[in-house]
Amino acid sequence: MKTCLVGSYPKIPAGSGPSVRTAIQRFEAGDISPRALHETYRDVTRRVLALAEAHAVDLTTDGQIRWNDLMDPLTRDVDNFRAAGLLRLFDNNFYYRHPVITGRLQFQGGTLAYWAREAVSLTSVPVMVALPGPYTVLALAEDQSYHHRDRLLADIVEVLRLEAESLVNTGVREVQWDEPGLATHSATPSLEEVASVYGDLTQNPPVPMSVALYWGSSSPWLRAFEGLTLNRLSVDVVHEPPLLRYFAEHGAPYPVGFGVLNAREVRLESVDELTRQLEPVIRRLGEDAVLVHPNSGLELLPPDRAEAKVALLGQLKVTLSGSPHSERGGN
Amino acid sequence: MMHKTLRTTSVGSFPKPESLQRMRVRYRRGDVSYEELKAAEREATERVIRLQERLGYDLLVHGEMERGDMVAYFAEHWQGFSESLPVRSYGNRYYRKPIVEGPVQGNPGLTVESWKLAQSFTQQPVKGMLTGPYTICDWSFNVHYPDRRALVLDLARVVHEEAKALEEAGAKFIQIDEPAISTRPEEIDLAIEAMGIVTEGLTAHTISHVCYGRFDLIYPALLDLPVTQLDLEAANGHFALLELLSRYPWPQDKELALGVVDVHSHRVESVDEVKAGIRRALELIPPERLYVDPDCGLKTRTWEEAEAKLTVIAEAVQQLRDEEGLS
Ligand SMILES: [Zn+2]
Numbered sequence: 001m002k003t004c005l006v007g008s009y010p011k012i013p014a015g016s017g018p019s020v021r022t023a024i025q026r027f028e029a030g031d032i033s034p035r036a037l038h039e040t041y042r043d044v045t046r047r048v049l050a051l052a053e054a055h056a057v058d059l060t061t062d063g064q065i066r067w068n069d070l071m072d073p074l075t076r077d078v079d080n081f082r083a084a085g086l087l088r089l090f091d092n093n094f095y096y097r098h099p100v101i102t103g104r105l106q107f108q109g110g111t112l113a114y115w116a117r118e119a120v121s122l123t124s125v126p127v128m129v130a131l132p133g134p135y136t137v138l139a140l141a142e143d144q145s146y147h148h149r150d151r152l153l154a155d156i157v158e159v160l161r162l163e164a165e166s167l168v169n170t171g172v173r174e175v176q177w178d179e180p181g182l183a184t185h186s187a188t189p190s191l192e193e194v195a196s197v198y199g200d201l202t203q204n205p206p207v208p209m210s211v212a213l214y215w216g217s218s219s220p221w222l223r224a225f226e227g228l229t230l231n232r233l234s235v236d237v238v239h240e241p242p243l244l245r246y247f248a249e250h251g252a253p254y255p256v257g258f259g260v261l262n263a264r265e266v267r268l269e270s271v272d273e274l275t276r277q278l279e280p281v282i283r284r285l286g287e288d289a290v291l292v293h294p295n296s297g298l299e300l301l302p303p304d305r306a307e308a309k310v311a312l313l314g315q316l317k318v319t320l321s322g323s324p325h326s327e328r329g330g331n
Numbered sequence: 332m333m334h335k336t337l338r339t340t341s342v343g344s345f346p347k348p349e350s351l352q353r354m355r356v357r358y359r360r361g362d363v364s365y366e367e368l369k370a371a372e373r374e375a376t377e378r379v380i381r382l383q384e385r386l387g388y389d390l391l392v393h394g395e396m397e398r399g400d401m402v403a404y405f406a407e408h409w410q411g412f413s414e415s416l417p418v419r420s421y422g423n424r425y426y427r428k429p430i431v432e433g434p435v436q437g438n439p440g441l442t443v444e445s446w447k448l449a450q451s452f453t454q455q456p457v458k459g460m461l462t463g464p465y466t467i468c469d470w471s472f473n474v475h476y477p478d479r480r481a482l483v484l485d486l487a488r489v490v491h492e493e494a495k496a497l498e499e500a501g502a503k504f505i506q507i508d509e510p511a512i513s514t515r516p517e518e519i520d521l522a523i524e525a526m527g528i529v530t531e532g533l534t535a536h537t538i539s540h541v542c543y544g545r546f547d548l549i550y551p552a553l554l555d556l557p558v559t560q561l562d563l564e565a566a567n568g569h570f571a572l573l574e575l576l577s578r579y580p581w582p583q584d585k586e587l588a589l590g591v592v593d594v595h596s597h598r599v600e601s602v603d604e605v606k607a608g609i610r611r612a613l614e615l616i617p618p619e620r621l622y623v624d625p626d627c628g629l630k631t632r633t634w635e636e637a638e639a640k641l642t643v644i645a646e647a648v649q650q651l652r653d654e655e656g657l658s
Contacts, residue, residue, distance in 0.1 A: 010418075010419070011419065012416070012417060012419075012425070014416065020423075021417070021419075021423055021425060024423045025423065068421075068422060069421070085567055085593070085595060085596070086421055086543075086567075086595050087543065088514065088543045088545075091514045091515050093420060093428075093469065093470045093511065093514075094419070094420055094421065095420060095421035095543065096421065097421075265472055265473070265474075266415070266430055266472040266474060267472075267473075267474050299418075299419060300418065301418065302415040302416035302417065302418055302428065303416055304416055305415070305416075
């Protein structure tokens with residue numbers, strides 16, 4: 001099996017070391033220069049990537065260290081998609097600047113590709129980018145312009161597709177579409193519509209694409225993704241433990257990512273128990289088609305606890321695959 | 332004296348004056364004594380009270396000068412919690428999310444001293460300020476309890492003891508904040524049950540502040556929260572809350588405190604837009620059961636911004652009183 005880190009990561013250190021928090025405070029107080037702030041972001045990104053490397057993670061994001069929240073790159077790269085007032089991000093005590101759609105969406109690009117190139121240059125671990133999928137964008141944005149859901153959705157899909165295309169030649173290995181909007185049932189489209197929207201988004205992908213369902217139930221949406229060419233479909237086992245048995249019995253048409261580590265609770269899972277739970281699904285899907293990860297980004301944990309979860313992922317890999325580096329040969 | 336109609340209040344926290352912020356940092360480093368810190372808090376509390384009095388506010392808050400975070404403060408003083416490294420809540424703001432590692436136990440009377448101090452500065456009533464069990468659970472990690480329900484109900488008993496202590500000390504208004512209550516609509520019944528434990532047998536006026544919500548998902552169930560007054564944010568959502576409230580008759584036995592300025596924006600609202608919001612609310616709730624206040628605690632604003640926003644509310648209310656002939 002393979003391991004991955006699927007989203008955000010704390011921007012402050014568990015011990016000493018560069019801290020985005022301190023750098024922003026000092027920058028705002030006029031004590032450090034724009035260059036020093038820029039370099040802190042890069043140093044913290046490098047620390048996250050080094051942690052992934054140290055624990056033999058097979059695929060990782062850059063920890064979204066430069067991001068304010070999941071919507072951030074889109075609000076920078078898309079015109080008429082503006083960061084506005086703070087709203088709670090689903091059921092977390094975390095607040096995002098909700099995007100207000102003030103006109104027809106226009107893709108300008110640039111920021112995400114720059115960030116992605118930087119991350120790729122800092123590590124030998126394969127880097128992916130996680131972006132909000134169309135239903136999560138729809139659920140989290142406030143439409144003040146279209147007043148027509150389907151037309152808005154179609155433009156969102158096209159803009160997201162352009163954002164993915166902007167990552168060609170950056171070295172990014174995969175684009176993951178995050179859909180907590182579906183898993184939490186904040187958006188409730190028909191399965192047919194999800195299949196068709198994702199068909200448009202993922203056909204002939206410019207970069208391999210995956211989907212991540214988290215913070216709610218994944219099972220109602222599985223059928224919608226069945227006919228698509230996905231690099232991975234990630235599901236939230238923390239919220240729905242029976243998913244392991246389901247995939248062990250039914251198999252899957254694509255590699256499956258199992259979010260088995262709770263990214264929102266400090267309690268550390270037992271390696272023995274996870275090993276026992278994962279073995280049947282690895283037997284059924286095959287070593288290469290099982291990925292294991294926290295159910296979402298780790299930034300909702302204090303940095304020491306986030307680090308402990310990454311270490312746990314490393315231990316799990318050793319236990320399940322024998323050697324921590326056994327899967328890295330092809331990279 | 333409180334007005335009889337269209338009263339003004341505040342939600343809870345005030346910005347800490349810079350002198351107090353510096354003192355808190357020095358105290359943490361061990362550079363100043365506990366007494367020096369308390370003296371700085373006392374001075375800041377008096378300043379908070381004087382500002383509200385000067386602006387003619389009816390129901391005052393003590394400003395929470397002794398608290399950092401509304402959940403961490405209780406976790407630090409109660410048993411069963413340990414402190415974590417900071418977790419980001421938005422932008423560059425972080426909080427220490429407590430970890431429940433054992434059975435929770437209170438420290439009844441913890442909040443009485445700061446309430447008494449604030450009340451000693453004024454004849455106007457000052458609210459006793461507590462954080463509700465549902466929110467303390469939601470904003471903590473839980474390693475000890477088997478599930479959220481067990482933790483919430485245990486916390487409810489602890490918060491109840493603290494509310495009793497405030498009441499016995501003479502507090503006539505006790506606020507139990509539940510900003511997290513709209514987070515999981517499927518748990519609204521648990522939050523209501525817990526609040527029932529907190530307010531059971533209290534004779535004081537009880538208030539609960541709720542914010543950041545998809546109010547639509549928990550309405551009208553929210554009206555069953557067993558408190559006298561609900562304090563809800565409206566300005567943040569451009570008063571869309573009022574449209575939701577208009578779908579159901581406002582209960583006879585409940586008061587509403589309506590947030591009419593956004594606490595997360597540097598922009599100071601105009602008197603006219605605040606008046607327009609209050610006028611819409613007056614169509615739904617009679618003035619004797621309507622309070623107005625900022626959307627939420629003011630601690631994220633500068634002192635100047637907080638003062639400016641409170642001044643706008645006071646002016647808007649004064650003009651409305653004159654125009655509508657309210658006493
Ligand atoms: Zn609030």
